[in-house]
Amino acid sequence: MPRPPAPSGGTAWRLEIHDSLDSTSDLCLARAARGEAAGLAVLARRQTRGRGSRGREWQDPGGNLAFSVLLRPEGVAAWPVGLWPFIAGLAFHGAIAPWIRDPALLRLKWPNDLLLGGRKMAGILIESGEGRSGRWMVIGFGANLRAAPVVPGRELACVADFGPPPAPEDVARAICRELDAWMAVCGGGGFEPVRAAWLARAHPVGTGLVVRGESGQVEGSFDGLDAQGMLLLRCAGGQRRISTGEILLLEPGAAAPGTSGTRDGARRAADGD
The missing domain is CATH 2.30.30.100 (SH3 type barrels.)
Known part of the structure; x- marks a missing residue:
């Protein structure tokens, strides 16, 4: 199933690129508490305290993707949190697939992973809440682009194993475009077209x-x-x-x-x- 066309409007994305951060999501969370508007996008060339789901640490040897975005619960962002792993996963897949020589090797896995050649290559962490500045949602994207960390007992993949790796900032910008596209799909047709597209890109x-x-x-x-x-x-x-x-x-x-x-x-x- 092809990706949707980019919408004519979309989020007012504001990409910040930092040489090093503890955590791109933590920066987004702090800025959300201070009232930052939706559309903040934070990329770190190196992340020292990244985290994944279930409290696991996301290791970053450098040259990989450490990227988070801030959304607010206005319009489509008010959808149930359970829809967002699929929207974010489709956006992530669409941003990475053009860099893989055989895109069929890139598969989504429920609820928040990307597999490349059957091994984990990327993951998503979604955090949401409400404070004095209103409701917020932060979506963190981590991907092994140039190198996969060595973790005992785990088999991990990186894009460089399957083609020339992209620059992290190119992937970050592509994720923003893809998020707008898939949010428009869900806004126009509800969850069903998103569900069908996700299944088409998942393991069989x-x-x-x-x-x-x-x-x-x-x-x-x-x-x-x-x-x-x-x-x-x-x-x-x-x-x-x-x-x-x-x-x-x-x-x-x-x-x-x-x-x-x-x-x-x-x-x-x-x-x-």
Whole structure:
């Protein structure tokens, strides 16, 4: 499915580029508390304290993407927070795909990751809240462009493994354009066209998954998304709807982690959810 055309209007983006920051999202959060308007976009050439979902640290060896944007709950930003991982994911995919020699290798994974060649290459962190300045939402984008950090027990990818890596500022500007385009799609047609576009760019239906949550883990196969964006997992006992959890992709023929099968059972392509 092709990307939507860029809307004639759009967000008044204001891109700031910093040589080094602790966290681009923390800067956006601080500025939001002081009343900064929607459209602030912050890029760090090096980020020293980046973070991912579930409290994990996002390591940045330099030359990669550390980028966050601030939105306000006016107009489309007032949509439920649950829609934004799909809008942000589509924007991220559209910004990265032109730099991959074989874009089919770039896949979205529920709820907030980009996989490249089956390995995690990028992730999204969405934070929202309300203060004296009103409601706000900060979306953080982290991507391995030039190098993947070495993390024991994890297999990570970078764009440089699959083609010439882009400059971080080019990706940041592309994300802003793509966000405007996909916000316009959702504003005109609701979640359904966004859902269809996300599924077209995700790993195929039938992909083996393991979902880890507070109550344990469950194994099944990817069965799409429901109308609210919840993960549908086809299990031995029937279909289950998943609202949250850590997602791991099973290699063909592998057993789930903690069961008999191949070494460790599953590729941890989703570490960092």
